[in-house]
Amino acid sequence: MDSINQQQPEENHQDLAGTEAGKKIKELVGKSNTCYFCTKITTGKPLTTRPMSVQKVDDAGNFWFLSADDSHKNAEIQVDQQVQLLFQGSDYSDFLSIYGVATISKDKQLIKELWGSLLKTWFTEGIDDPRITVIHVKTQEGYYWDNKHGNAVAFVKIAAGAILGKTLDDSIEGNLTV
Numbered sequence: 001m002d003s004i005n006q007q008q009p010e011e012n013h014q015d016l017a018g019t020e021a022g023k024k025i026k027e028l029v030g031k032s033n034t035c036y037f038c039t040k041i042t043t044g045k046p047l048t049t050r051p052m053s054v055q056k057v058d059d060a061g062n063f064w065f066l067s068a069d070d071s072h073k074n075a076e077i078q079v080d081q082q083v084q085l086l087f088q089g090s091d092y093s094d095f096l097s098i099y100g101v102a103t104i105s106k107d108k109q110l111i112k113e114l115w116g117s118l119l120k121t122w123f124t125e126g127i128d129d130p131r132i133t134v135i136h137v138k139t140q141e142g143y144y145w146d147n148k149h150g151n152a153v154a155f156v157k158i159a160a161g162a163i164l165g166k167t168l169d170d171s172i173e174g175n176l177t178v
Contacts, residue, residue: 014174016144021176024144025061028096029054031089037065038084039076041099047084048076055114061139061178063098066114068122068131069106077102083137095145098176100137110134142176 016024029035037052050073056064063085067074077083081103087096111134115127123129 012172014172015177016174017177019059021142021178022059022061024146025096025098025139025142025176025178026057026059028087028089028094028144028146029057029063031094032087033057034087035098036086037073038086039073039102040080041082041084042080048072049086055116061098061142061176063100063137063139064110064114065135065137066111066119066123067104067133067135069104069133070131074104074133074135077104077135085137093145093147096142097144098137098139098142100139100141102135102137105134105136106132107134139176139178142178143173144176145173147172 033054034051035054036049038047038049040046040048052065052067052073054063055066081101083100083102085096085098085100087098088094089096111132112127114134120126123132
C-alpha cells in the first residue's frame with residue numbers, strides 16, 4: 001500500500017539548510033511567537049512543557065527567551081540542556097519543531113534588548129529585577145510542516161480532493177538544518 005505522501009501529484013517534501021532553514025524558522029515563528037518549551041528531553045522522564053513567548057529569533061534560527069532564575073525551567077535546563085520548542089501558527093499550517101541546546105545567562109545588555117513592558121507581569125521589579133535570566137536556544141535540528149499557497153488554497157485543494165477521491169494536499173514539509 002502506498003503512503004499518503006506517494007499518492008500526491010505534487011512534490012510535498014523539501015529539506016532546507018543554512019540560510020533557507022533560518023529564514024523558514026523565522027517566518028514560521030513570526031506567525032506565532034508563542035511555543036511549547038519542553039525540558040527534561042534526555043532524562044528518560046516525562047517532558048515538562050510550558051508556553052513561552054519568544055523574545056527574539058535570528059536569521060540563523062537561534063532563539064532568546066526571558067525567564068526567572070528561580071523557575072523550574074531554569075533548574076531543569078541546568079540538569080539537561082537539550083530542549084524542544086513546538087510551534088503552531090494556525091489550525092491548518094505553520095507547524096515547527098525545534099530541537100536545540102539551551103544556555104542561561106544574566107547578560108544585562110541582552111535583557112535590555114529583549115525587554116517589553118508586559119514582562120513586568122512576571123518580573124515585578126521591572127527591567128532591573130535581579131531574577132531575570134536570558135535563555136538562549138541554539139537550534140541543532142528542526143522540522144516544519146506548512147502549506148505552499150496559503151490556507152485558502154489549501155482548503156480548496158482538500159475540499160476538491162475529498163470530492164474527487166484524490167489526495168490533493170497543499171502541504172510542504174521537511175528537515176531544517178542550520
